[in-house]
Amino acid sequence: MALPRSFGLGALLVVLAVLPAILPNDFYLDVAIRMAINAVVVIGLNLLIGYTGQISLGHAGFLGIGAYASAILTANYGWPSAAAMLAGAIGSGGLALLVARPILRLKGHYLAMATLGLGIIISIVLVNEVALTGGPDGMSVPNFSLFGFEIASEQAWYWVVAVLLLGTTWLALNLIDSPAGRALQAIHGSEIAARVAGIDTTAAKVRIFVLSAVLTSIMGSVTAHYLAFVTPTLSDFFHSIALVTMVVIGGMASIYGSLLGAVLLTALPQVLAGLEGGETVVFGLILIVTMIFLPRGLVPSLALRRLALRRRRA
Amino acid sequence: MSLLAVSHLTREFGGVKAVDDVSFQIEAGTIHAVIGPNGAGKTTLFNLITGVYTPSSGTMRFAGTEANHQPPERLARLGMSRTFQNLQICMNMSAIANVMVGAHLRLNHGLFAGMFHLPTLRRADRACREEAAELMRFVGVGAYIDAHASEMPYGALKRLEIARSLAAKPKLLLLDEPAAGLNDSETHEVDALIQKLPPAGVTVVLVEHDMKLVMNISDRILVLNYGRRLAEGTPREIRENPDVIAAYLGTGG
Numbered sequence: 001m002a003l004p005r006s007f008g009l010g011a012l013l014v015v016l017a018v019l020p021a022i023l024p025n026d027f028y029l030d031v032a033i034r035m036a037i038n039a040v041v042v043i044g045l046n047l048l049i050g051y052t053g054q055i056s057l058g059h060a061g062f063l064g065i066g067a068y069a070s071a072i073l074t075a076n077y078g079w080p081s082a083a084a085m086l087a088g089a090i091g092s093g094g095l096a097l098l099v100a101r102p103i104l105r106l107k108g109h110y111l112a113m114a115t116l117g118l119g120i121i122i123s124i125v126l127v128n129e130v131a132l133t134g135g136p137d138g139m140s141v142p143n144f145s146l147f148g149f150e151i152a153s154e155q156a157w158y159w160v161v162a163v164l165l166l167g168t169t170w171l172a173l174n175l176i177d178s179p180a181g182r183a184l185q186a187i188h189g190s191e192i193a194a195r196v197a198g199i200d201t202t203a204a205k206v207r208i209f210v211l212s213a214v215l216t217s218i219m220g221s222v223t224a225h226y227l228a229f230v231t232p233t234l235s236d237f238f239h240s241i242a243l244v245t246m247v248v249i250g251g252m253a254s255i256y257g258s259l260l261g262a263v264l265l266t267a268l269p270q271v272l273a274g275l276e277g278g279e280t281v282v283f284g285l286i287l288i289v290t291m292i293f294l295p296r297g298l299v300p301s302l303a304l305r306r307l308a309l310r311r312r313r314a
Numbered sequence: 315m316s317l318l319a320v321s322h323l324t325r326e327f328g329g330v331k332a333v334d335d336v337s338f339q340i341e342a343g344t345i346h347a348v349i350g351p352n353g354a355g356k357t358t359l360f361n362l363i364t365g366v367y368t369p370s371s372g373t374m375r376f377a378g379t380e381a382n383h384q385p386p387e388r389l390a391r392l393g394m395s396r397t398f399q400n401l402q403i404c405m406n407m408s409a410i411a412n413v414m415v416g417a418h419l420r421l422n423h424g425l426f427a428g429m430f431h432l433p434t435l436r437r438a439d440r441a442c443r444e445e446a447a448e449l450m451r452f453v454g455v456g457a458y459i460d461a462h463a464s465e466m467p468y469g470a471l472k473r474l475e476i477a478r479s480l481a482a483k484p485k486l487l488l489l490d491e492p493a494a495g496l497n498d499s500e501t502h503e504v505d506a507l508i509q510k511l512p513p514a515g516v517t518v519v520l521v522e523h524d525m526k527l528v529m530n531i532s533d534r535i536l537v538l539n540y541g542r543r544l545a546e547g548t549p550r551e552i553r554e555n556p557d558v559i560a561a562y563l564g565t566g567g
Contacts, residue, residue, distance in 0.1 A: 171429040174430065180427070199423075207425055
């Protein structure tokens with residue numbers, strides 16, 4: 001039913017390789033980089049929401065932790081950028097681990113509320129610790145450097161995020177087609193059946209929550225270095241919602257859906273920017289229409305239609 | 315020694331004893347049925363044995379170890395599996411993936427092994443998929459090997475659930491109303507399927523309302539009434555037991 005893995009990955013590789021050659025200028029390259037960053041985060045979030053069935057409305061908080069760990073540790077304390085990124089990832093992973101057990105015992109709305117609260121707390125801390133974070137005005141971030149090489153140009157960043165995206169897609173596709181990935185999907189399908197099959201559902205939920213938090217944090221660090229500037233809006237509630245929307249529009253439990261969702265919702269504000277204030281309305285309308293006509297999200301809904309069409313012909 | 319020994323198992327729900335001081339033993343290699351009128355506590359007893367509920371009092375030994383107050387995932391490690399009266403199939407997965415979930419404990423289910431598709435894992439996973447397909451044929455749903463679970467009819471899903479349980483290679487399999495909602499020919503098939511299990515090393519306990527099925531295939535029968543053990547014995551003994559007849563047909567007053 002699904003495309004063979006090598007075909008999908010190969011197509012993604014070709015698109016990523018050809019894109020810089022056909023994009024007319026750096027503005028488009030910038031949009032492509034933002035799309036790829038979002039796509040990596042959304043794939044991680046989809047593993048949690050779409051595959052495991054655990055909602056998080058606070059993931060932008062982990063984006064904020066990664067971004068500010070990189071910003072503060074490199075700018076104020078002179079840490080090497082890779083070490084700062086790692087510190088952010090460990091911090092996010094540690095926090096996720098700490099809150100996961102009590103939070104993931106909750107279900108449905110309560111889980112959404114708890115993660116929402118977590119994201120808001122992180123965001124408030126980043127806004128109010130002015131001495132450390134620069135508060136709402138944000139702070140600037142030095143270039144990312146590794147072994148004496150600096151990543152500064154749009155071109156260089158493009159290739160970095162392209163490799164990250166390709167790697168994440170490959171790892172995620174592998175995961176969902178493995179015993180660990182099937183365990184996650186079984187938790188979504190029937191938690192009691194999963195437990196009877198010997199799956200430690202709490203441990204599995206904690207692990208995937210931590211993994212997606214770490215991935216999100218790393219992309220937060222990438223965002224900080226790429227933009228060379230961070231503000232707390234990166235970690236706010238609206239950004240969390242935007243990420244969840246990308247998961248839902250692209251398609252729950254679909255890796256390629258995550259890609260499409262991230263690409264579309266990153267592009268839309270750019271396309272609609274000409275509407276001067278009307279863009280939020282159009283944005284909202286698109287979401288509503290998609291959910292009415294393609295409730296499973298774009299990729300799964302279209303895949304189902306294709307399947308139904310083929311069955312009818314057969 | 316018996317595979318499962320339950321003694322004085324009791325579960326209260328707010329003063330009502332759904333299961334009241336029930337003791338019995340199950341020998342390896344047998345088919346054991348639990349019967350009783352509606353509300354007799356059969357499913358509660360199942361949920362207690364499989365760790366879905368914790369007992370108010372009583373003890374349980376399974377496969378040579380004390381198995382009191384163990385959650386289902388721990389009992390699975392000891393070799394216990396079950397099916398559900400109300401289907402618990404993962405409708406978000408393909409039919410064969412559902413069966414492969416049953417083999418979870420026998421595969422490397424680490425996140426990193428999964429993400430990097432280590433060669434040893436890939437080989438084991440491929441073998442597991444073939445085994446799962448074989449199991450689906452064994453329970454009679456071979457036609458759905460390439461199907462999604464959500465495309466399958468009810469009768470096939472009931473058997474898919476049995477295939478998933480068998481994928482765990484359990485010592486003890488508890489079937490909660492395997493024939494509920496099935497038509498006559500499907501019931502016959504399930505009947506034949508269950509009888510194939512003890513020779514394959516799987517001891518069976520089943521809750522079932524279909525008396526013909528129970529009497530045909532069971533080695534021993536436990537009868538519950540109002541949560542209490544009413545009788546236990548071979549099908550013939552149960553059929554002739556005056557208490558059982560009274561409980562099922564009324565005493566005629």
